[in-house]
Amino acid sequence: MPKVKVKRKSTLIDMTAMSDVTVLLLTFFMLTSTFVQKEPVQVATPASVSEIKIPEINILQILVDPQGKIFMSLDKQEDRVAVLEELSKEYNVNFTPEQVNKFKLINSFGVPIKQMPAFLDLPTDDQDRLLKDYGIPIDTTANPSNEFKAWVKAARAQNPDLRIAIKADQATPYPNIKNIMTSLQDIRENRYNLITTLKSVPAEN
């Protein structure tokens, strides 16, 4: 009986091809994607057929959660500092250089200006956790001070090319949106963008 010779196979697999694929994928992801901005609340934007893309720079994003709380984000750090200084002058709230530095680094803000210094002193983790409980005060019957207008005004003064984009949750009641729109109209900001997700255009028949 002849001996059955089991051929020894090498267990090593050539990973070169695999490496090629992964590098390709990696390049694809790096080139096509943008980093997710840290937002205090998650909102589901409504769908629309509009296909206009939002520009990446010079954007003042107004984030509105389903309860109508308002948060803002400015894309340029220098603008954020200038806007904060403007507001501190207007409301007589003083900030230490450290606090200003911290403000420069946070993406979204939305704290009443009087509570801002205390908020900025908190560690970052606490800030993220607590931010969603605040929100920028806007005209309501209970609260006459409209800091929202002041923020937008200051941001506009700082950067004339600024575009205002409202990103609101689809379940936000209309009165809250109306409030924001009338506030914007009051300060002569009549053109703005509404952020939506893409929905396919219905087939015409």
Place this chain on the structure above:
Amino acid sequence: MAEVQQKDSGGKKGKQKKMNIRVDFTPMVDMNMLLITFFMLCTSLSKPQTMEISMPSNDKKITEEDQTKVAESRAITLILGEDDKVYYYVGLPDYNDYTSLKVTTYDADGLRALLLDRNRDIVAKIKELKKKKLNKEITDEQYDEQAIEIKGVKTAPVVMIKATDDATYKNLVDALDEMQICSISKYAIVDLTEGDEFLIDNLKQKGALTGQIDESKL
């Protein structure tokens, strides 16, 4: 360098050891996979879309004369109500007839059918224009130019969007969206009037309120 070292360690003279030029790529793949996972989790692929709107200035100085008057036959008023309902009337409502206010939905056979029907001339023209663009008969710029021209004709319907406090933001965006789908270029977001509120109440009670209306408030 490598050669010299080999000679030293090998001991066998003249016989050069064949170097394996194969590199094990497994760690490289591991690292790449990690990076891909990182990018997939921390980035978003799609950029958000946006819808541009311009609101009229609410400057108090603008007198009634400056406001554009719209022919009755061209005006459509949409009232965005609760539970995704849309109330609408064409032209001026008849406050004594509760059926002048109709109810529809945001579905394709609801609001869209209504608007497409009211705007059918323009929609047909735009469709033709789009076909031309698809067949490369006209450029994009020409298309835009002509589309504006078609949409701007004097007989184009004018839509007033009024939202009640029960409407949601989604309703508003849906309504604005329909304007785009139905090629309506003239529309405005306006405040709800007392007359409109009365119409809705009257419709809900099937005309029970007819006659109770305070004419002075209209």
